[in-house]
Amino acid sequence: MEWARFEAIVGSYSVRANDRLRAAVPRLLHGVAEAYGVDVAVEYSPQHPVNVNDLTETAAVHGVIEELFGPESHLRIPASRLVRRTSP
Secondary structure, eight states: OOOOOOOOEEEOSSHHHHHHHHHHHHHHHHHHHHTTTOOOOOOOOOOOOOEEEEEEHHHHHHHHHHHHHHHSSSOOOGGGGEEEEOOO
16 A cells, blocks of 8 residues: 655744644645645644744844845845734
């Protein structure tokens, strides 16, 4: 019997994105399996919470990156697009 296994670690920056991935990944895998005429069993096991950047720590890292490599060396994503949390 032939078989294949696909595993992935998927990260997201919001609960909404995580929910969309949870719905989309099985659809994608079922579509690929159907195209090849094979069966698929999908197990989606969330094991990590949504990625949340600490704003204070992120600002410190931005400062180091800019000091070492210049202000154009990295991309800043507006905080309004991310789930936000501040240091305790």
